[in-house]
Amino acid sequence: MDLYEYQARQLxxxxxxxxxxxxxxxxxxxxxxxADTIGYPCVIKAxxxxxxxxxxxxxxxxxxxxxxxxxxxxxxxxVIHGHKVRGVLVAEAKNVIHEYYVSISVDxxxxxxxxxxxxxxxxxxxxxxxxxxxxVKRLHINALDTFDLDAATEMAKNIGFYHADVDQAARILLxxxxxxxxxxxxxxxxxPLAKIGDPDDESSKSLCALDAKISLDDNAAFRHDGWKRFxxxxxxxxxxxxxxELGLHYVHLQGQxxxxxxxxxxxxxxxxxxxxxxEEQGMGIKPAxxxxxxxxASSEVMRNSLEIVLSDPQVxxxxxNVYGGITSxxxxxxxxxxxxxxxxxxxxxxxxxxxxxxxxxxxxxxxxNDPHLHVFxxxxxxxxxxxxxxxxxxxxxxxxxx
Amino acid sequence: MTLFxxxxxxxxxxxxxxxxxxxxxxxxxKAGTNIVGGVNPRKAGTSVxxxxxxxxxxxxxxxxxxxxxASKATGAHASVIFVPxxxxxxxxxxxxxxxxxxxxxxxxxxxxADSAYFVELALRKGVRIIGPNCxxxxxxxxxxxSKGVNMGIIPDGIVKRGPLGLVSKSGTLTYQLMGxxxxxxxxxxxxxxxxxxxGTTLQESLEAFEADEATKGVxxxxxxxxxAEQDAAQWASTHMxxxxxxxxxxxxxxxxxxxxxxxxxxxxxxGTAQDKKVALxxxxxxxxxxxxxxxxxxxxxxxxxxx
Numbered sequence: 251m252d253l254y255e256y257q258a259r260q261l262x263x264x265x266x267x268x269x270x271x272x273x274x275x276x277x278x279x280x281x282x283x284x285a286d287t288i289g290y291p292c293v294i295k296a297x298x299x300x301x302x303x304x305x306x307x308x309x310x311x312x313x314x315x316x317x318x319x320x321x322x323x324x325x326x327x328x329v330i331h332g333h334k335v336r337g338v339l340v341a342e343a344k345n346v347i348h349e350y351y352v353s354i355s356v357d358x359x360x361x362x363x364x365x366x367x368x369x370x371x372x373x374x375x376x377x378x379x380x381x382x383x384x385x386v387k388r389l390h391i392n393a394l395d396t397f398d399l400d401a402a403t404e405m406a407k408n409i410g411f412y413h414a415d416v417d418q419a420a421r422i423l424l425x426x427x428x429x430x431x432x433x434x435x436x437x438x439x440x441x442p443l444a445k446i447g448d449p450d451d452e453s454s455k456s457l458c459a460l461d462a463k464i465s466l467d468d469n470a471a472f473r474h475d476g477w478k479r480f481x482x483x484x485x486x487x488x489x490x491x492x493x494x495e496l497g498l499h500y501v502h503l504q505g506q507x508x509x510x511x512x513x514x515x516x517x518x519x520x521x522x523x524x525x526x527x528x529e530e531q532g533m534g535i536k537p538a539x540x541x542x543x544x545x546x547a548s549s550e551v552m553r554n555s556l557e558i559v560l561s562d563p564q565v566x567x568x569x570x571n572v573y574g575g576i577t578s579x580x581x582x583x584x585x586x587x588x589x590x591x592x593x594x595x596x597x598x599x600x601x602x603x604x605x606x607x608x609x610x611x612x613x614x615x616x617x618x619n620d621p622h623l624h625v626f627x628x629x630x631x632x633x634x635x636x637x638x639x640x641x642x643x644x645x646x647x648x649x650x651x652x
Numbered sequence: 653m654t655l656f657x658x659x660x661x662x663x664x665x666x667x668x669x670x671x672x673x674x675x676x677x678x679x680x681x682k683a684g685t686n687i688v689g690g691v692n693p694r695k696a697g698t699s700v701x702x703x704x705x706x707x708x709x710x711x712x713x714x715x716x717x718x719x720x721x722a723s724k725a726t727g728a729h730a731s732v733i734f735v736p737x738x739x740x741x742x743x744x745x746x747x748x749x750x751x752x753x754x755x756x757x758x759x760x761x762x763x764x765a766d767s768a769y770f771v772e773l774a775l776r777k778g779v780r781i782i783g784p785n786c787x788x789x790x791x792x793x794x795x796x797x798s799k800g801v802n803m804g805i806i807p808d809g810i811v812k813r814g815p816l817g818l819v820s821k822s823g824t825l826t827y828q829l830m831g832x833x834x835x836x837x838x839x840x841x842x843x844x845x846x847x848x849x850x851g852t853t854l855q856e857s858l859e860a861f862e863a864d865e866a867t868k869g870v871x872x873x874x875x876x877x878x879x880a881e882q883d884a885a886q887w888a889s890t891h892m893x894x895x896x897x898x899x900x901x902x903x904x905x906x907x908x909x910x911x912x913x914x915x916x917x918x919x920x921x922x923g924t925a926q927d928k929k930v931a932l933x934x935x936x937x938x939x940x941x942x943x944x945x946x947x948x949x950x951x952x953x954x955x956x957x958x959x
Contacts, residue, residue, distance in 0.1 A: 252908075299908075356764055358848045358878040358915070361771050376920065393768035394776070434763055436848070469914055470763035472738055499912045503904075514846060514912025515822020515875055518901035522925075523942060525904040537904060542912040545805065545823070546675075573824045573831070575787070575807045576675070605827060606807060629828075630942055 251466045253483050254297045256339045258464035261433055262440070265425040268458045272341035278322040284340035285318035291343040294321040298333040299485070301374050306330045311343060344458060347449055349442035350409065351375055352423065354430045356437075357390065363430070365389040365397075365423065369410035371442040385410070397427045415445065418457050434470030439463040489539070489562055496554045498541060505536030506640040508559035508568035508597075510543060510552075512577045517542045520571045523633035531634075533641040538565045546576040552585020553592065560593055566643035568599045569636035571629050574606030583611035587618050598639045600624045602632035654791040655817070655840035655860050655867075656780055656852075657730055657754050659798035662688040664722045664752075666743045667734035669695050669715060672758070676734065676805050677713065681705035683790075683808035684799045688726040690715045691743075719743075719750035730754040732788065732803045740784065741766035748779050756803045757783035757851070764914070767849045774851055781851025785913065787823035787843035794839075794866060804843070806830075812837045815866065816950065819857035820873035821846050821880070821913070825901060825943065829871055832947035836954065839867045846875065846913025854884035862892050869895045869954045871946065872937075876902035877915045877923045882931040889935035895953035898932050898939045899946040900925045 253261070256274040263269060273284035274297070285292050296308030303309060308330050312318035318340070328335045351371035357364035368385045370378050379386050387408045391397045399420060406419035422443065430438045440459040447455035471477050486494060493500030499514070507524045511517040521537040528535030539559060543551050559568055572582050582603070590596055599622055603611045615623050624639075626632035663680070667673040668690025681687050682705050690700060696717035705711040716722035719731065731752045735743045740759045747755050748770070755774070762784045774781045782789055788804015792813035802808055805823070810830045814837015820826040826843050839861075844852050854872055861867045874881035881900065888896050902911060902918075903925040910917045918924050929939045938953075940946025 356768070356848055358880070359883060361775075361849045362768060374920075393765070393772045431765070434765055436764060467763050467765070468910075469737065469761045470765065473763070501906075501909050501911060503906065511824070513822060513824025514916055515820070515826075515873065515901045516824035516828060518822075518875060518905060518911055518916070519825060519828075519899075519943060521904040522901065526941065540905075540909075540911055573827050575824060575827050576805055604831060605810070628944065630944060 251468055251477060251480065251483055252299045253464045253466065253480060254299065254336060255295065255461060255463070256297055256337070257480055257483055258462040259459070261429055261464055262459050262462055265429040267422055267425050267429070268456065270342035270344055270458060270460065272339050274337055275322070275340055276337045278319055278326065281322035281338055281340055282315055282319050285312060285315060288340055288342055290314060292318065293341045293343050294318060294325060295339045295341060296325045296328060296330060296335045297337045297339055298330045298335055300331045300333045303330050308335070344444065344446040344460065345448065346442070346444045346446055346460070347455065348445040350444070351378060351441045352426065352443050353437065353439035353441070354426055360390055362393060363391040365391060365405060367405070367409040375441070391427065397424065399424060415457060422457060433464070434467045434473060435464055436467050437463065437465040489558060493541070493558050496558070498551070498555060498558065499544065500558060501540040502562070503537050503539050504564065505538040506564055506566045506644060507535060507636045508538045508562065508565040509571070510541045510555050510559060510568065511571040512543050512545065512547060512573065514542050516571060516573055520569060520629060520633065523629055524569060524637055527634045527637035531637055531641055533644060535637045535640050535644070538562055543577070547581065549581045549584035549588055552582045553588040556586060556589035557593060560595065560597060565597055566640035567597055567636045569632055570599060570601045571632065572602070573604045574608060576606070578607040579603040579605065579611030580607040580614065583614040587614065590618070590620055590622060596622050598622050598624060600626065600632045600636040600639065602626050602629050654794055655842060655864055656782065656789060657791060657801050657803070659791070659793055659800065660686050661730050661801055662686045662726055662728040663730045663732060663801065663803060664689045664691060664719070664726065664728045665732050665734065666691045666719065666747065668692065668713065669700065670734060673734040674700070678702045678705050679808065680732070680802050681711050683802040685802045686799065687711070687713055688728050689713060689722040691719055691722050693717045719746045719752060723750045723752060730803065732756045732758065734758050737761040737763070741770055744770040744781065745773065748773055748777055752779065754780045755782070755851070756786070756788045757781060758786065758788060758804050760785040762847070764848050767847060771849055771851045782842060783845040783851060785847045786845030786850070787826055789840065789842045791840040792838055806841060806843065810834055811841070814838050815868035815954065817861035817864070817867040817870040818842070818873070819844060819854055819861070819870065821854070821875050822873055822901060825873050825899070828943045829873060829899070829947060832943055833871070833950060836951070839864060846915050848878065848915040854880045855887045858884050858888055858892060858896065862894060867894065868957055869950060871950050872896055872898045874898060874900045874928055875913070875916050876905050876911065876925050877913070877917050879923065881928040885932045885935050885937050888937065895957060896937050897946055897949040897953055898937050899943055900928050900939055
């Protein structure tokens with residue numbers, strides 16, 4: 251789960267990492283109030299989980315209440331790179347002397363944790379790495395080893411902090427590591443970590459986290475009360491929310507062919523097969539969703555799955571692709587037949603079974619003799635057919651809407 | 653010796669008395685795996701009877717308090733773990749400390765910090781972990797006298813012994829490809845799992861298949877997320893003498909959405925199926941568009957080796 255900036259700041263605060271004063275605001279009135287409290291000038295920042303929001307106009311400076319209100323009015327309706335603005339953060343404006351980049355993340359290749367930093371902060375790290383590859387410093391932290399002040403101090407010097415900044419930067423690195431561990435994070439990124447203050451007054455200068463990105467490990471939710479305090483961070487749409495409540499792995503994709511299968515890999519493969527078929531047939535047919543019923547699914551799980559997929563009005567056909575390992579195709583067939591009885595608006599369902607109890611499952615479907623059911627031997631044929639049916643239905647819809 | 657474990661090796665099951673453990677222990681026994689004990693401190697001293705599980709006879713499997721006790725009593729150095737995510741780290745650490753040398757972790761949903769911990773511990777102690785969040789390992793017997801090993805949840809009876817190896821991030825796609833190539837057969841199939849940090853990588857599996865004389869070609873199944881496929885391909889391009897063909901799932905996966913597996917996510921434009929396909933093809937590993945086409949590529953590659 252990715253956190254919004256205003257939530258990530260909270261976790262940094264808890265570890266004693268300095269951030270500018272800030273208040274999260276949900277509407278224009280709250281922004282005006284928050285800006286008065288913070289003082290002027292302040293920064294009005296769109297809360298979206300996507301980079302480059304500054305270039306997209308999602309970050310504005312306000313010197314007066316009127317400017318704060320104008321900025322809020324401009325930002326709230328924005329959709330930035332496909333992401334709706336969720337709220338804004340009103341934060342103290344700081345005089346920035348220099349910008350650094352620091353992150354800690356899970357390194358999948360070296361199977362440990364990776365501290366990545368550069369004295370050329372401010373933009374996205376991929377761009378920094380391209381423009382100044384030599385400036386990017388790395389340090390691997392092993393799960394069995396400790397990351398201590400000595401190591402942090404050396405890293406701080408290596409990044410290019412100097413004089414009094416070294417100690418402060420080392421403390422920040424240690425606190426970031428603490429933040430990473432204590433919260434079961436998979437990413438803690440501060441960008442920029444800024445040197446702020448009056449350039450002419452040495453005593454006014456300090457390091458401050460001006461923006462932060464934190465991702466939490468969903469698998470560790472059980473250690474953190476289910477991340478209840480960040481409940482607002484999830485961006486599930488109503489279908490995804492309902493699927494989650496039923497314990498199903500569902501991702502909404504906005505196409506026309508509902509896809510249900512067992513096992514994440516097979517379902518992804520089924521999506522690819524539907525997309526491929528859609529492209530070949532023209533008409534822009536795409537998969538409507540990813541839905542993995544998992545291993546050993548009961549008929550009830552299958553029935554719930556079909557109900558969710560068919561509740562999406564965009565869905566014109568459904569592709570059920572099951573290779574029975576632990577999962578019994580008989581159970582899946584029972585679930586399909588149960589759903590056919592319970593659901594009012596059923597769309598054509600194209601089924602491909604293989605493996606455990608496939609023959610029994612197929613027999614149950616053929617005995618039911620339901621016109622909505624279409625059975626194929628291979629996933630390629632079934633995907634073709636599901637895409638074809640969806641294309642015909644879409645064409646018919648367009649005809650009626652003329 | 654076949655892949656990662658000896659023919660007929662005795663195996664213990666951690667979490668055997670739970671629902672998953674019961675179901676799959678019965679299945680593994682029926683598949684001929686030499687299951688010799690379970691571990692559960694609260695049920696130590698009891699035993700579990702699996703009706704008709706061993707050559708048509710009942711199998712009575714004793715339950716031990718700890719891995720160490722189980723290993724000492726049975727001589728087992730291989731373990732399959734079915735314990736729930738919150739207890740998985742302790743279970744794996746216990747197995748490592750008990751001197752178990754091959755550990756298959758089936759459990760899905762283990763925090764990545766826990767996996768990073770036990771994977772590193774295993775690497776330092778020279779212990780082979782397969783998984784977590786994987787279907788496990790199946791080896792096919794190399795002679796009439798010996799027995800294969802089925803450690804995990806891979807269905808028995810899809811394949812017979814043959815010259816192919818298979819390594820995969822996904823369970824059902826493993827079964828699908830096993831099914832597509834069942835007429836040729838396999839030496840071993842290993843599901844490495846779909847988590848960000850795993851005990852055995854795609855590359856390490858290729859290394860094992862390269863070293864295994866009986867294996868003549870390898871199918872590698874990858875998916876979106878990370879760069880394990882690219883790493884494996886890079887290694888294969890300079891070290892592998894046997895043909896490798898691949899399948900990658902998730903070309904249609906949108907950015908930033910986790911597709912079932914914890915590790916199956918495209919983030920910041922990295923880890924896309926297209927990138928993987930390009931990287932694999934660049935070093936001469938053909939990538940099939942569908943599982944069926946991948947199987948065809950494997951057949952062709954095998955023919956060219958034989959020719």
